[in-house]
Amino acid sequence: MRLFNKKPPLIMGIGENDQYFCLIYEKEGDVHTYWQEKPCRYEELLKHAQKITKNFIAVRAVPHRYIWRKCLFFPAYYSEEQTHQQVIRYLKQELPLPIEEVFFDYSSELLDTPQALRVSVYALRKDYSEQQIGDTPTVLDCELHCMLRGIHYLDNRPAGKLEENSYEMGENWVQFKQDELLIQPQPIPNTNQFSVFGLDYSDEIYDAEVYVSALGAALWNGLK
DSSP states (O other): OOOOOOOOOEEEEEEEOSSEEEEEEEETTEEEEEEEESSOOHHHHHHHHHHHOSSEEEEEEEOGGGOEEEEEEEOTTOOHHHHHHHHHHHHHHHOSSOGGGEEEEEEEEEETTTTEEEEEEEEEEHHHHHHHHTTSOEEEEEHHHHHHHHHHHHOOSOOOOGGGEEEEETTEEEEEOSSOEEEESSOOTTSEEEEGGGSOOOTTOSOHHHHHHHHHHHTOOTTO
16 A cells, blocks of 8 residues: 655745735745735735645744743753643733633743753734634744744854844844843844844845745744
């Protein structure tokens, strides 16, 4: 009997501002970009994606101000179940609204020095999330993480240690530190500085930030 592996869905990255939607996907090593001028409903943009393939996941970049985030540290010996229980307990205590009204996710990383489990927790209001998703399989990802991936995809310099870098994104500089996300309007000293605006773009790129955000969304690897 011959077995066939189901083809994985194509990742469609989506960024936007008040003027444009930008849809990007990578196929066979090539990056394909589609711009849609507003006013345009999100569902109209997805119709273009459906012309390319019916088997896709939309990854939509969400403004960071809508995402509640916290970095927690637990003993390194915590099991997955213990970690989940502690995250739930923390959210119930610290969220400014009932946990039933949010979608949340978290990722964990084992640190060697000091030995501990670092857990990054994210929460998003359900009513806002449902407005962004529609009827298509959709992942909502923080625009800052999308732009981080997009910048390093386009920049030829090595990324090095993430916490030693800072990134010019919009009107702010961002540093992804081990225990917090630092955002400030001035350049962050003593860091390797990367910028959305310091990269080369073709004339077909209408807005650098939207493009880099959509590109980073297309590079989301949550299925792996």
